[in-house]
Amino acid sequence: MxxxxxxxxxxxxxxxxxxxxxxxxxxxxxxxxxxxxxxxxxxxxxxxxxxxxxxxxxxxxxxxxxxxxxxxxxxxxxxxxxxxxxxxxxxxxxxxxxxxxxxxxxxxxxxxxxxxxxxxxxxxxxxxxxxxxxxxxxxxxxxxxxxxxxxxxxxxxxxxxxxxxxxxxxxxxxxxxxxxxxxxxxxxxxxxxxxxxxxxxxxxxxxxxxxxxxxxxxxxxxxxxxxxxxxxxxxxxxxxxxxxxxxxxxxxxxxxxxxxxxxxxxxxxxxxxxxxxxxxxxxxxxxxxxxxxxxxxxxxxxxxxxxxxxxxxxxxxxxxxxxxxxxxxxxxxxxxxxxxxxxxxxxxxxxxxxxxxxxxxxxxxxxxxxxxxxxxxxxxxxxxxxxxxQRDNLEAPSATTGHVVVAGFGRAGQIVSQVLVPAGLDVTAIDRNGRHIRNAQRFGYKVYYGDASRLDVLITAGLDDARALILTMDDPSAVNHAVEAVRARLPNLPIMVLAHDRLHEIHLQTFEPTFIVRETLESSLTLAGETLRELNVAAPLIDDYIAQFRGRDRERLLAQIDQGPEAGKDILHQRFTPPAP
Known part of the structure; x- marks a missing residue:
C-alpha cells in the first residue's frame, strides 16, 4: 500500500x-x-x-x-x-x-x-x-x-x-x-x-x-x-x-x-x-x-x-x-x-x-x-x-507631449473628448475601427488608427509624456491588458477606465487604475434621480439617496473583491436612511 x-x-x-x-x-x-x-x-x-x-x-x-x-x-x-x-x-x-x-x-x-x-x-x-x-x-x-x-x-x-x-x-x-x-x-x-x-x-x-x-x-x-x-x-x-x-x-x-x-x-x-x-x-x-x-x-x-x-x-x-x-x-x-x-x-x-x-x-x-x-x-x-x-491611408499616432491619450473613440470616447478639448487640453485619440475614425473626421476630430491594447502603440502615441490615459474600448480583455501593461511601465500615470460592467470593474481593481466607472452607472443614477423628481421627491432628499447608494455600492464592491460575487447581497434591499431633521 x-x-x-x-x-x-x-x-x-x-x-x-x-x-x-x-x-x-x-x-x-x-x-x-x-x-x-x-x-x-x-x-x-x-x-x-x-x-x-x-x-x-x-x-x-x-x-x-x-x-x-x-x-x-x-x-x-x-x-x-x-x-x-x-x-x-x-x-x-x-x-x-x-x-x-x-x-x-x-x-x-x-x-x-x-x-x-x-x-x-x-x-x-x-x-x-x-x-x-x-x-x-x-x-x-x-x-x-x-x-x-x-x-x-x-x-x-x-x-x-x-x-x-x-x-x-x-x-x-x-x-x-x-x-x-x-x-x-x-x-x-x-x-x-x-x-x-x-x-x-x-x-x-x-x-x-x-x-x-x-x-x-x-x-x-x-x-x-x-x-x-x-x-x-x-x-x-x-x-x-x-x-x-x-x-x-x-x-x-x-x-x-x-x-x-x-x-x-x-x-x-x-x-x-x-x-x-x-x-x-x-x-x-x-x-x-x-x-x-x-x-x-x-x-x-x-x-x-x-x-x-x-x-x-x-x-x-x-x-x-x-x-x-x-x-x-x-x-x-x-x-x-x-x-x-x-x-x-x-x-x-x-x-x-x-x-x-x-x-x-x-x-x-x-x-x-x-x-x-x-x-x-x-x-x-x-x-x-x-x-x-484596407485602412485607406489612416494615419498612425505620433508622439506628442503634455497631452491626454484617449483609447477608444466610440460613444464614450467622443463625449470625453468633447469635454477635454474645449477645456484647453490636447487629446490624442486612438481607435482600431476605421468607421469610427471616418465618422470623427466628419465632425472635425483627429483620430489615429491603432490597437490601444498594445503597449507599443500607446508609446508611439506619446504615452511616456502624456498627462493621463483614458481607456474607453468596448473589449474588456483589451482594456485589462492595456491597464496592466501601462501600470507596470508608468506607476504614477493617471489611468482612467470605463468598465464594461460590475464584474469587469472588480477584475480591473487588481491592476490599480486611478479611477474606474461602469458604463451605465452615471446614466442610470441620473435616470433614477429624474424619476424621483417627477414623483415630487424633494431635490435635497434625492441627492441624499444618490449619495447613500454610492456609499453602499462602494461597500458592496469591496466585499465582492474580498469574498466573491455573491457578497453584500443584503445591502441591495435595505431602505435608505432618512436624513436627520
Missing amino acids: ATEGSDFLIEAATYLGAAAIAVPLFNRAKLGSIVGYLAAGIVIGPWALDLLHPEEGVFHIAELGVVLFLFLVGLELSLSRLWALRRDIFGLGAAQMLVTGVLIASVLLAADMMTWQASVIAGLAFAFSSTAFALQFMKDRGELTTPYGRKAFPVLLFQDLAVVPLLAILPFIAGSAGEAAGWSDAFKGIGVVVALILISRFVLDHALRYVADSGSREAFAATALFVVAGVAAAVSWAGLSMALGAFLAGVFLAESSYRHQIQTDIEPFRGLLLGLFFISIGMRLDLSAIASAWVLVVGGALGLVVVKTILLAGLARSLGTGAGDAIKVGAVLSQGGEFAFVVFSLGVEAALFSSGNATIMSAIVTCSMVLTPFAVMVAARLANRGEAG
Whole structure:
C-alpha cells in the first residue's frame, strides 16, 4: 500500500514538474501553454525519457479538464445568446464539417489508401477540431471575445453536436451488427437532454440554494463539481459527447444566481486537469511511428492544417466575415480534434481501419495540434497586412507631449473628448475601427488608427509624456491588458477606465487604475434621480439617496473583491436612511 502511494506521488510530481518547466518556456516563446503541455508529455512519455506511461485511467481523469472547461464556457452563455448564434452554428459549422469531410474523404479515396467506407469516416473525423485546444489557445491570448473568436466558437459547438450522428452512422457504414444501437443511442440522448433541462429548470437552483445556506464553501464547491461530473456521466451513458453535456449544463446554469460562485470554485480544477489532458495527449504521440513514416505524418499534418485553414477561411468569408478574421478562424481551427482518437479506435474495432492506419492518423492529429500556434502566427501576420491595405491611408499616432491619450473613440470616447478639448487640453485619440475614425473626421476630430491594447502603440502615441490615459474600448480583455501593461511601465500615470460592467470593474481593481466607472452607472443614477423628481421627491432628499447608494455600492464592491460575487447581497434591499431633521 505504501509503495502504491509512493508511486502515485512520484507520478503526480512528474506531471506537475514537467508542466512547471515546459509551460513557462513555451509561453516566453509565445507558443502558448498548450504546446508546452504537449511538449512536456512527449518528453516524459514512453517514447523519450520514459518516465511515465499513458495509462487509460489517467487519460479519463484528464478528460474532466475538457469537461470543466466546456462547462465554464457554457456558464458565459445563456439560451437566448445561444439562439442568437444559430446562424453561425448551423451555417458555418455545418458547412465546415460537410465540405472538409467530403474533401478529405475524396483525397483518401483517390490515393487508394482505404475503402470508401473508411474514407468517409476518416474524412469526417479529420473535419473535427479540438474544442479544448482551440478555446484554451484563444483564452491564453485573450481572443475568445474578439470577432474571430466569436466566429470560431459556433463552429466548435456544431462539431460537438455532430458527435452523436457520426457515432450513429459508424456501425451502418462499417456493416457491423450494431446498427440498431446507433438510433437507440440517439433517442436516449434526446431523453437525457430533456431530463437535464427539466432538472436544471425546477431542481438545480433550489439544491444549490440549500447547500449555499449551509455556509460551507467546500460543500458548495463539491456540489458544483458533482453537477458537472453527474451531467457528463449522464450524457456519456446516452452516447453523447461529455464535453457537449458539460457545455449544456453550463448554459442551463447561466441564468442562475449562483453562477459566479460556481465559476470561481471550479476554475482551479479546470486549469490543472486541462493541463493533464494535453500532457496525456503528448505522451500518446508515438515517436517510433512518426520516425518510420515521418514523411506521411508530417506531410499529412501540414496538409490537414493548410486545407482546413483555407476551407474555413473561404467559408467564413463567404458568410460575411471580414478577410482578416476569416483567416484567423481557419488557422485556429485547423488542427484535428481529440474526438478523432475515439473514432479511429472504434474504427479499428469495427474493422474499418487497420491498427497501423489508426496509429498514423492519430499521429497526424497530434502533430497538427503542435502546428496550430505557428499557423495562427502566420494568419495573424496575413490578417494585419490585409487590414493595413484596407485602412485607406489612416494615419498612425505620433508622439506628442503634455497631452491626454484617449483609447477608444466610440460613444464614450467622443463625449470625453468633447469635454477635454474645449477645456484647453490636447487629446490624442486612438481607435482600431476605421468607421469610427471616418465618422470623427466628419465632425472635425483627429483620430489615429491603432490597437490601444498594445503597449507599443500607446508609446508611439506619446504615452511616456502624456498627462493621463483614458481607456474607453468596448473589449474588456483589451482594456485589462492595456491597464496592466501601462501600470507596470508608468506607476504614477493617471489611468482612467470605463468598465464594461460590475464584474469587469472588480477584475480591473487588481491592476490599480486611478479611477474606474461602469458604463451605465452615471446614466442610470441620473435616470433614477429624474424619476424621483417627477414623483415630487424633494431635490435635497434625492441627492441624499444618490449619495447613500454610492456609499453602499462602494461597500458592496469591496466585499465582492474580498469574498466573491455573491457578497453584500443584503445591502441591495435595505431602505435608505432618512436624513436627520
